[in-house]
Amino acid sequence: xxxxxxxxxxxxxxxxxxxxxxxxxxxxxxxxxxxxxxxxxxxxxxxxxxxxxxxxxxxxxxxxxxxxxxxxxxxxxxxxxxxxxxxxxxxxxxxxxxxxxxxxxxxxxxxxxxxxxxxxxxxxxxxxxxxxxxxxxxxxxxxxxxxxxxxxxxxxxxxxxxxxxxxxxxxxxxxxxxxxxxxxxxxxxxxxxxxxxxxxxxxxxxxxxxxxxxxxxxxxxxxxxxxxxxxxxxxxxxxxxxxxxxxxxxxxxxxxxxxxxxxxxxxxxxxxxxxxxxxxxxxxxxxxxxxxxxxxxxxxxxxxxxxxxxxxxxxxxxxxxxxxxxxxxxxxxxxxxxxxxxxxxxxxxxxxxxxxxxxxxxxxxxxxxxxxxxxxxxxxxxxxxxxxxxxxxxxxxxxxxxxxxxxxxxxxxxxxxxxxxxxxxxxxxxxxxxxxxxxxxxxxxxxxxxxxxxxxxxxxxxxxxxxxxxxxxxxxxxxxxxxxxxxxxxxxxxxxxxxxxxxxxxxxxxxxxxxxxxxxxxxxxxxxxxxxxxxxxxxxxxxxxxxxxxxxxxxxxxxxxxxxxxxxxxxxxxxxxxxxxxxxxxxxxxxxxxxxxxxxxxxxxxxxxxxxxxxxx
Amino acid sequence: xxxxxxxxxxxxxxxxxxxxxxxxxxxxxxxxxxxxxxxxxxxxxxxxxxxxxxxxxxxxxxxxxxxxxxxxxxxxxxxxxxxxxxxxxxxxxxxxxxxxxx
Numbered sequence: 001x002x003x004x005x006x007x008x009x010x011x012x013x014x015x016x017x018x019x020x021x022x023x024x025x026x027x028x029x030x031x032x033x034x035x036x037x038x039x040x041x042x043x044x045x046x047x048x049x050x051x052x053x054x055x056x057x058x059x060x061x062x063x064x065x066x067x068x069x070x071x072x073x074x075x076x077x078x079x080x081x082x083x084x085x086x087x088x089x090x091x092x093x094x095x096x097x098x099x100x101x102x103x104x105x106x107x108x109x110x111x112x113x114x115x116x117x118x119x120x121x122x123x124x125x126x127x128x129x130x131x132x133x134x135x136x137x138x139x140x141x142x143x144x145x146x147x148x149x150x151x152x153x154x155x156x157x158x159x160x161x162x163x164x165x166x167x168x169x170x171x172x173x174x175x176x177x178x179x180x181x182x183x184x185x186x187x188x189x190x191x192x193x194x195x196x197x198x199x200x201x202x203x204x205x206x207x208x209x210x211x212x213x214x215x216x217x218x219x220x221x222x223x224x225x226x227x228x229x230x231x232x233x234x235x236x237x238x239x240x241x242x243x244x245x246x247x248x249x250x251x252x253x254x255x256x257x258x259x260x261x262x263x264x265x266x267x268x269x270x271x272x273x274x275x276x277x278x279x280x281x282x283x284x285x286x287x288x289x290x291x292x293x294x295x296x297x298x299x300x301x302x303x304x305x306x307x308x309x310x311x312x313x314x315x316x317x318x319x320x321x322x323x324x325x326x327x328x329x330x331x332x333x334x335x336x337x338x339x340x341x342x343x344x345x346x347x348x349x350x351x352x353x354x355x356x357x358x359x360x361x362x363x364x365x366x367x368x369x370x371x372x373x374x375x376x377x378x379x380x381x382x383x384x385x386x387x388x389x390x391x392x393x394x395x396x397x398x399x400x401x402x403x404x405x406x407x408x409x410x411x412x413x414x415x416x417x418x419x420x421x422x423x424x425x426x427x428x429x430x431x432x433x434x435x436x437x438x439x440x441x442x443x444x445x446x447x448x449x450x451x452x453x454x455x456x457x458x459x460x461x462x463x464x465x466x467x468x469x470x471x472x473x474x475x476x477x478x479x480x481x482x483x484x485x486x487x488x489x490x491x492x493x494x495x496x497x498x499x500x501x502x503x504x505x506x507x508x509x510x511x512x513x514x515x516x517x518x519x520x521x522x523x524x525x526x527x528x529x530x531x532x533x534x535x536x537x538x539x540x541x542x543x544x545x546x547x548x549x550x551x552x553x554x555x556x557x558x559x560x561x562x563x564x565x566x567x568x569x570x571x572x573x574x575x576x577x578x579x580x581x582x583x584x585x586x587x588x589x590x591x592x593x594x595x596x597x598x599x600x601x602x603x604x605x606x607x608x609x610x611x612x613x614x615x616x617x
Numbered sequence: 618x619x620x621x622x623x624x625x626x627x628x629x630x631x632x633x634x635x636x637x638x639x640x641x642x643x644x645x646x647x648x649x650x651x652x653x654x655x656x657x658x659x660x661x662x663x664x665x666x667x668x669x670x671x672x673x674x675x676x677x678x679x680x681x682x683x684x685x686x687x688x689x690x691x692x693x694x695x696x697x698x699x700x701x702x703x704x705x706x707x708x709x710x711x712x713x714x715x716x717x718x719x
Binding site: 588590 | 714
């Protein structure tokens, strides 16, 4: 079915824009970028429709990549039901965000006036790697995509590379991800040693007979990788900083697709986790703690993108809870709905920032409701969805996760609903601070062009109605069955928490605008702690970064590199020079001095042979 | 017939050789230096012939012929070099032929 066409199309876009983009007009660059992704979407759709029920994975083998001893790794792509969902999300959302980005980046020149085509080339490259990741039929090809999206993430976070904070944020994302990738690599080595293969089919077929210790180790190491990529505790710190990139990047990479790769990978590896309940428990635990922790940070942020960044971390935590509780389809379902509403929130906030010519601080916004109505209306749909307002997409997916959490461990459910309340509060806090009250800024807001708000409208429709897409039904046969029964009480409780959060935000930021500040003043210590993100960055800086930097400086640089290695190299040079300068002295260039040396040598030889050794026998 | 003892030949050879060495070391004219080298070669030849005669073996003679051949060749090449040096530098002072150093 030519699965390879799906990732190759964006790659072609990348090559065309990357090589010739400098000479293209903006319209042509945008058409190539959008066209390649839309074609990939169309082809993916065609493939999925043509493959029918997809109960067994459709595998395509292209060539043998590595063959050495027991290692036999092919470049294989596969489509099954999980991949089909991911393909639709990635290409669908990707298309919308590409369209949006042509409007958002329209004023972009960037350093050296190459910003526009560079942006779209990177974005297309990202699509290529993300689709490779999703289509991979073995861990190594998945890893290629995994690293590739990490690279594109780095490139796009540091897109404004003439700004120091952006390059720093890019470096941070890349380095923190290395920790996770280290775990992922170790997991792959373990898999290869124990199962003699990296193919999903082969590996998952052998998990039933493998030792639980090994499977648990593999599961935990994969989780380390997922924590890095999907920004879970303790490796989430890169994601909030990643907002230094342009907003479409935040929406596409750092909300809708790349950061969900960890969830996808864990769900993909469910046969391993099925025999490793401890690892599964760790996933659920990390997920719920991250969800609650990140949501609480989101309560006190003033940068509109930072709020949504912490919200993303928190929602990813929910997905991990879903996967960890064994409700894989609920996790993937939330992945999809989250892609809808979080992409919309980011694109909406991008539209707000665009309208205010770059302002991101919500304290300088307010009252924008009437000035940018399209943005306001669509973002409100997303805000309702993420708050779990009944019958929106977030309501269905979040509830199925929470109900699964209840049957897994009731305390997780309660933490989850409290987090849901906080989520509703901070999202609506952001909405009220941005769109209600009176305008506090100085710019003159203007509505974004249709090319920007039309994708918002599509996403708004998906955010509201996406819950009716029967993803759990579609994935039912794919994942092991989880015993989730509908529970009206639990559902009502979580909805009540969500509405409570919205109501509280309304009271605090619309009815009595001074209340938030006085409340913050009354719990000053706690507020400072949350406002400064629990000082996690500072703690990491003191505990990890500084010792590493100073250790590298004193031991590795000054002692080992400058002292030992440079010392050896310089020493060899100096020694040669001094020996040479000594040897140069007899080379006078004077023939008679040479003759004297010869004479002296002969005399010494004769004296030695005759006088000391006693003559020749 | 054997009135002249071997030691006389060897002494003569040693004296000739030392004369050659001294000439090589102390004379500055290239042609003189060149002749000193020839003198040393011939001193060595005399030693070869002496021992060949005393030991009744032909090896020494052979070596003497080799040395003569080499000396002839060397004379040809060496004189050519000396001519060229003189043409280029207008001097035959060996101390001034030191362009390899400076």
